[in-house]
Amino acid sequence: MINTATVANIQPATRDATLSVTREQGLELWRQMVLIRRFEERAEQAYTEGKIGGFMHLYIGEEAIAVGALAGLNPDDDVVTHYRDHGYALARDLAPNALMAELYGKATGVCKGKGGSMHFADPRKHFWGGYAIVGGHIPLAVGLAFAAQYQNQPRVAVAIFGDGATNIGMFHESLNMAKVWNVPLIILVENNQYGMGTAVQRASAVPDMITKALAYNIPAIQVDGNDVLAMREVMLNAAQNARRGEGPQFIEAHTYRWRGHSMGDPQRYRSKDEVEKMKTRDPIARFENRLLEYARATQDDFARGRAEVERVAAEAIEFAETSPFPDPAELYTDVFAPEVTNG
Amino acid sequence: MAEQSYRDAIKDALREEMRRDERVFILGEEVGVWGGTYAVTRGLYDEFGAKRVRDTPIAESVIVGAAIGAAMGGLRPVAELMTINFSLVAMDQIVNNASKMFYMFGGQFSCPVVIRTPAGWGQLAATHSQSFEAWYASLPGLIVAMPATPRDAKGLLKRALRSNNPVMFIEHARLYNVVGEVPDGDYTIPFGVSEIKRAGRDVTIVSYSRMLHVALAAANKLAQENIEATVIDLRTLRPLDLAPVIESVKQTHRALIVEEDWVTCGMGAEIAARIGKDAFDYLDAPVERLGAIEVPMPYSKPLEALALPEEKHIIARVKEMLT
Numbered sequence: 200m201i202n203t204a205t206v207a208n209i210q211p212a213t214r215d216a217t218l219s220v221t222r223e224q225g226l227e228l229w230r231q232m233v234l235i236r237r238f239e240e241r242a243e244q245a246y247t248e249g250k251i252g253g254f255m256h257l258y259i260g261e262e263a264i265a266v267g268a269l270a271g272l273n274p275d276d277d278v279v280t281h282y283r284d285h286g287y288a289l290a291r292d293l294a295p296n297a298l299m300a301e302l303y304g305k306a307t308g309v310c311k312g313k314g315g316s317m318h319f320a321d322p323r324k325h326f327w328g329g330y331a332i333v334g335g336h337i338p339l340a341v342g343l344a345f346a347a348q349y350q351n352q353p354r355v356a357v358a359i360f361g362d363g364a365t366n367i368g369m370f371h372e373s374l375n376m377a378k379v380w381n382v383p384l385i386i387l388v389e390n391n392q393y394g395m396g397t398a399v400q401r402a403s404a405v406p407d408m409i410t411k412a413l414a415y416n417i418p419a420i421q422v423d424g425n426d427v428l429a430m431r432e433v434m435l436n437a438a439q440n441a442r443r444g445e446g447p448q449f450i451e452a453h454t455y456r457w458r459g460h461s462m463g464d465p466q467r468y469r470s471k472d473e474v475e476k477m478k479t480r481d482p483i484a485r486f487e488n489r490l491l492e493y494a495r496a497t498q499d500d501f502a503r504g505r506a507e508v509e510r511v512a513a514e515a516i517e518f519a520e521t522s523p524f525p526d527p528a529e530l531y532t533d534v535f536a537p538e539v540t541n542g
Numbered sequence: 543m544a545e546q547s548y549r550d551a552i553k554d555a556l557r558e559e560m561r562r563d564e565r566v567f568i569l570g571e572e573v574g575v576w577g578g579t580y581a582v583t584r585g586l587y588d589e590f591g592a593k594r595v596r597d598t599p600i601a602e603s604v605i606v607g608a609a610i611g612a613a614m615g616g617l618r619p620v621a622e623l624m625t626i627n628f629s630l631v632a633m634d635q636i637v638n639n640a641s642k643m644f645y646m647f648g649g650q651f652s653c654p655v656v657i658r659t660p661a662g663w664g665q666l667a668a669t670h671s672q673s674f675e676a677w678y679a680s681l682p683g684l685i686v687a688m689p690a691t692p693r694d695a696k697g698l699l700k701r702a703l704r705s706n707n708p709v710m711f712i713e714h715a716r717l718y719n720v721v722g723e724v725p726d727g728d729y730t731i732p733f734g735v736s737e738i739k740r741a742g743r744d745v746t747i748v749s750y751s752r753m754l755h756v757a758l759a760a761a762n763k764l765a766q767e768n769i770e771a772t773v774i775d776l777r778t779l780r781p782l783d784l785a786p787v788i789e790s791v792k793q794t795h796r797a798l799i800v801e802e803d804w805v806t807c808g809m810g811a812e813i814a815a816r817i818g819k820d821a822f823d824y825l826d827a828p829v830e831r832l833g834a835i836e837v838p839m840p841y842s843k844p845l846e847a848l849a850l851p852e853e854k855h856i857i858a859r860v861k862e863m864l865t
């Protein structure tokens with residue numbers, strides 16, 4: 200752990216917030232996390248049935264980061280994320296039907312079946328997409344943040360990626376220029392302790408990702424990424440600072456991915472014991488306990504909520520299965536945007 | 543019509559578009575205080591200030607990537623890369639982000655970014671003397687413009703700044719001081735329209751950028767020996783307008799492509815293949831290509847000169863094709 204006494208910008212690590220939201224807000228955050236999990240469990244099943252192809256990276260076990268982080272942002276704040284994007288898309292309220300159809304490669308998919316799992320996007324929701332080149336999307340978020348600054352709009356932009364991406368050059372170029380330009384950028388690193396099969400300590404010269412932010416004079420904080428309320432709070436705070444003109448902000452959220460890196464990962468790099476142990480820190484179960492304790496939630500609330508989520512996930516599957524594949528003519532569309540005719 | 547240098551024509555395109563459209567801004571290394579490595583942006587910093595003419599760190603990935611992001615966010619960025627050699631460091635942004643954005647997300651949004659960068663050489667040795675236009679032209683989703691004249695440079699750049707698509711705008715370091723006629727007032731030149739610079743019955747010479755001037759000079763010399771060449775300027779390499787080339791080859795029955803990149807997998811390879819397909823029955827000689835010798839560029843002046851095609855090589859090759 201980093202020595203907080205010697206590094207002024209780093210704030211204390213994990214916090215255990217008491218319930219900082221209303222009962223309704225709390226139940227909504229819980230619902231989003233459960234939806235992400237059930238959506239992905241259904242997708243996982245469909246994948247094993249051969250209905251979904253390619254690379255699919257599941258978010259199960261990490262749900263609190265996306266849900267908490269986006270709860271701390273305004274709906275028009277710009278989000279750019281990596282390929283592990285299902286959680287963020289659902290938390291930004293993209294339609295589960297259109298997302299599942301995208302996984303199936305159907306015409307009704309959110310990107311008409313041209314993107315797939317790694318490339319969900321909906322610009323109307325300021326969700327600028329999942330990107331599949333590690334670190335390649337971080338500069339885009341710098342640009343989006345700059346566009347907000349340039350146009351005097353109160354938006355912030357958020358770049359989301361994993362621990363592994365902090366080792367690539369584009370990460371460093373982006374942090375440096377974002378700081379020099381003082382743009383309203385929030386860098387959110389999901390430290391799930393592995394980049395594919397490489398543990399953080401085998402890939403990163405420093406164990407704490409925040410150390411890298413400090414090198415660029417960017418305020419940084421570590422947070423328990425399995426605590427949805429703590430996530431929400433650090434994001435609220437970071438967004439407030441960035442919106443106030445204080446420049447880029449950095450959040451390192453600790454979590455653990457329960458599934459393999461992507462479908463079909465034999466997981467030789469970690470033990471079953473380790474995975475089982477980490478599963479005891481389930482962000483959903485932990486939050487249920489908090490809701491029971493602090494928000495007068497009942498098992499009934501959860502049962503009703505689960506039934507509702509089950510229905511949504513089942514409907515998404517049904518929608519995806521019954522949707523048509525894209526027309527062959529779609530192969531040729533969207534290579535170029537229509538050119539202006541007045542210039 | 544006024545005479546203007548290629549450099550000033552580009553600068554005027556930038557200035558006029560920046561005056562016309564608040565969303566246009568420039569970013570890149572030394573574009574502001576310094577005034578541009580090749581002095582293209584000189585004066586713009588004074589006129590538009592640090593907000594719109596933005597000096598960056600030496601970080602090509604984030605220069606191009608942030609430009610793409612800014613375009614997604616509603617702006618009209620012009621990213622200047624000091625030379626095309628350094629674009630390799632930003633290759634991922636150009637290939638995987640700029641040229642894919644519209645298609646990959648199902649046509650939901652594009653990124654109208656203009657990447658300006660000069661190709662060229664001048665005793666700069668192996669890493670600073672390259673031409674990568676064919677690499678970029680191979681990408682569906684990316685417009686590649688490579689103007690040869692001040693008029694085209696200005697018109698194509700203005701067009702690029704009003705385009706809804708990403709544009710790789712490749713200038714040439716050895717053309718900046720070349721002077722030519724530039725129309726008065728506002729005008730643009732469309733992408734994907736080649737121009738016949740000279741009509742002749744004996745051979746069709748296809749070129750672009752600096753080599754166009756060499757080809758035209760060669761054609762003038764050939765004319766003194768009663769050999770009449772058609773010379774066609776491609777102007778944009780994607781979209782690539784070969785219709786006038788095919789039409790011309792049907793008349794001349796011979797085609798020579800002159801380029802500054804390496805011949806192997808260069809632009810000429812693509813053009814030759816298409817002529818071979820669309821004008822096969824009309825050819826009286828194999829399609830020929832002249833380009834850089836296949837070596838990394840040497841520093842020494844006489845060696846460097848040997849590495850690139852010159853007027854005399856074009857003349858000799860045309861005569862060979864006619865015998």
Ligand SMILES: Cc1ncc(C[n+]2csc(CCOP(=O)(O)OP(=O)(O)O)c2C)c(N)n1
Nearest residue numbers: 283331332333361362363364391393394395
């Ligand atoms: C530039 C690049 N190199 C390698 C890969 C292959 N790859 C995809 S994800 C990944 C690991 C990334 O790990 P991390 O950033 O920690 O994110 P996580 O998958 O753990 O969420 C790798 C190596 C890639 N997509 N892009």
Ligand SMILES: [Mg+2]
Nearest residue numbers: 361362393394
């Ligand atoms: Mg990781």
